[in-house]
Amino acid sequence: MARPTDQELGATRNGGQGGELDVRRYREMLLQEVDLDELDRLSSTQRRARLERLVGHIISRDGPIMSSTERRNLIRRIVDEALGLGVLEPLLADPNVTEIMVNGPNQVYVERAGTLTLSNSRFSSEEQMYQTIDRIVSQVNRRVDEASPMVDARLPTGERVNVIIPPLSLNGPVLTIRRFPRAFTMAQLAEMGSVDEATMWLLRSMVEVRCNIIIAGGTGTGKTTFLNSLSGYIGASERIVTIEDSAELQLQQPHVVRLESRPPNVEGKGQVTIRDLVKNSLRMRPDRIIVGEVRGGETLDMLQAMNTGHEGSLCTVHANSVDDAILRLETLASMTELDIAFEALRDQISGAVDALVHLRRYPDGSRRVAQIAVTASQDRKTFQLDPVMTFEADPMEAERRVTGRVKHGSIPAWLAERFRLASISLHPVFRAAPEPEAVGR
Numbered sequence: 468m469a470r471p472t473d474q475e476l477g478a479t480r481n482g483g484q485g486g487e488l489d490v491r492r493y494r495e496m497l498l499q500e501v502d503l504d505e506l507d508r509l510s511s512t513q514r515r516a517r518l519e520r521l522v523g524h525i526i527s528r529d530g531p532i533m534s535s536t537e538r539r540n541l542i543r544r545i546v547d548e549a550l551g552l553g554v555l556e557p558l559l560a561d562p563n564v565t566e567i568m569v570n571g572p573n574q575v576y577v578e579r580a581g582t583l584t585l586s587n588s589r590f591s592s593e594e595q596m597y598q599t600i601d602r603i604v605s606q607v608n609r610r611v612d613e614a615s616p617m618v619d620a621r622l623p624t625g626e627r628v629n630v631i632i633p634p635l636s637l638n639g640p641v642l643t644i645r646r647f648p649r650a651f652t653m654a655q656l657a658e659m660g661s662v663d664e665a666t667m668w669l670l671r672s673m674v675e676v677r678c679n680i681i682i683a684g685g686t687g688t689g690k691t692t693f694l695n696s697l698s699g700y701i702g703a704s705e706r707i708v709t710i711e712d713s714a715e716l717q718l719q720q721p722h723v724v725r726l727e728s729r730p731p732n733v734e735g736k737g738q739v740t741i742r743d744l745v746k747n748s749l750r751m752r753p754d755r756i757i758v759g760e761v762r763g764g765e766t767l768d769m770l771q772a773m774n775t776g777h778e779g780s781l782c783t784v785h786a787n788s789v790d791d792a793i794l795r796l797e798t799l800a801s802m803t804e805l806d807i808a809f810e811a812l813r814d815q816i817s818g819a820v821d822a823l824v825h826l827r828r829y830p831d832g833s834r835r836v837a838q839i840a841v842t843a844s845q846d847r848k849t850f851q852l853d854p855v856m857t858f859e860a861d862p863m864e865a866e867r868r869v870t871g872r873v874k875h876g877s878i879p880a881w882l883a884e885r886f887r888l889a890s891i892s893l894h895p896v897f898r899a900a901p902e903p904e905a906v907g908r
């Protein structure tokens with residue numbers, strides 16, 4: 468293998484096309500010298516350390532003289548190309564990056580603390596970007612081409628990946644990577660300002676008395692993170708079945724069964740949907756069912772499960788408000804082969820849903836509980852949701868930080884009775900609704 472020229476090395480230092488040629492050349496030299504069987508027996512950390520030593524030896528032997536910083540950066544780039552996702556590896560290694568959005572080879576945006584910024588990272592060419600995409604989708608036995616221009620996948624470390632390429636994308640190949648959400652406790656969310664102490668008490672109490680809770684919010688509002696935190700209030704003695712499109716929940720209880728849907732293979736066969744898993748979970752003797760997100764006909768199955776003894780279940784849904792969440796549940800529940808009247812769907816929802824939690828992402832990037840609404844009565848004919856907690860935001864301040872106040876309402880009599888039977892005293896900021904209601908379900 469020919470030794471890189473000083474001209475190519477200079478291009479590496481300047482970040483030009485020659486730099487990528489230099490990286491690829493060293494990578495080819497590395498593959499000629501490495502023992503692949505030995506690498507297979509090593510852990511990921513040991514494998515990276517082994518390759519870094521080999522690359523350092525190759526550069527010392529065959530490469531031009533360079534500074535320690537240039538040498539370290541070149542070694543990292545070569546190993547990233549050999550093991551990982553190339554220019555994306557430093558972004559994936561940054562714990563503050565929550566999302567990576569690649570709009571073609573020359574534009575990479577990242578999200579940190581809810582704010583989008585343009586990254587300095589670039590792919591050298593569209594070909595290199597396609598190589599990275601192929602490396603991602605091949606790990607889950609998928610392919611992306613003109614016949615299948617859209618693919619959902621997941622990295623081995625848990626990040627969700629979406630790929631869309633021409634002719635559907637007019638910007639060239641587009642790659643979106645959503646980081647595996649970090650597990651926060653509810654107390655940690657309170658420290659971050661996402662929830663106040665009284666609302667924490669309400670949420671914990673509703674989980675303990677086995678209320679069925681729907682978490683609603685738009686994209687990027689932290690629904691999965693909040694669901695994971697809320698599940699921390701479930702008792703350690705309960706059998707929990709989680710159902711997700713991409714397994715992200717990180718429950719800490721000892722008795723958790725995790726189920727994950729499966730897309731069809733390249734022949735279009737073998738698909739297992741969320742609805743299939745919800746139906747199967749009912750045969751698994753769950754104490755609680757947690758669905759990462761309802762998006763279609765499985766909504767009706769989930770509502771029926773909540774109505775037939777599986778109390779204390781949790782799930783999320785895309786919606787922009789509490790009222791929108793109810794309409795969204797009705798729409799999704801109607802997406803089945805069954806012809807169900809609108810009134811019957813509303814009856815299923817009123818009998819199943821005890822509370823809705825609406826999450827919102829504010830202009831400063833913060834994510835907060837915007838509202839909690841609880842069914843006002845157990846009478847299905849007069850189904851109504853009353854807010855028991857609302858966050859009222861102030862106008863944006865000069866430093867662009869959202870401030871506001873939390874308003875707490877009254878607890879419906881049926882829920883107050885559940886708390887009483889569980890020996891849970893009302894928090895001082897809440898009061899029981901004075902009007903009598905039917906209790907128990």
